[in-house]
Amino acid sequence: MTLVYNIVVFVHIVGAAMIIGPWIANMKQPTVGPRQFDGAMTQLLTGVILMGLIPVLRQTDEAFADPNYPKLIVKFSVAVIVGALAFVGNRKRKSGEAVAPGLAHAVGGLALLNVAIATIWN
Numbered sequence: 001m002t003l004v005y006n007i008v009v010f011v012h013i014v015g016a017a018m019i020i021g022p023w024i025a026n027m028k029q030p031t032v033g034p035r036q037f038d039g040a041m042t043q044l045l046t047g048v049i050l051m052g053l054i055p056v057l058r059q060t061d062e063a064f065a066d067p068n069y070p071k072l073i074v075k076f077s078v079a080v081i082v083g084a085l086a087f088v089g090n091r092k093r094k095s096g097e098a099v100a101p102g103l104a105h106a107v108g109g110l111a112l113l114n115v116a117i118a119t120i121w122n
Contacts, residue, residue, distance in 0.1 A: 004053070005057060008046050008049050009046075012047060015040070016115055018035050019039040019040055020112055022035060023108025023109075023111070026104070030099070034090055034093075043111075051076070054067045071121050078114045081110060082110045082111050086107050
C-alpha cells in the first residue's frame, strides 16, 4: 500500500511542476497555459486521493504520522482556488482574450504557496 501512496505523491508533485514550471518560464509574458490547468486538476485529484489514503495507511502502518487536517484543509482550499483560476485563464486564452498578468501570477504564485505549505508546515 505504501507503493501506491508513493506513486500518488509522485504524480501529485508532477502536477505541481506542471503549474509552476510554465509560470516561471513565461514570467515576462505571463499567461495561463493548458498544461497549467491539467496540472491543477492533477493536483486536486491526487490531493483528494492522498487525503483518503493517509488515515487508512495510519491504521495499518505506525510509521505514517497522524493526518494534519488543518493543513490538508488549507492545501485543498488553495488547490481549489488555483484550479478555478487556471480554468478561467485557460478559457480566456482559448477564446483569444488576453489573460491578465495578475491572473497568471495568481495561478503560479498560489501553486508555489501550496508547495511551501506542504513542505514547511509541520
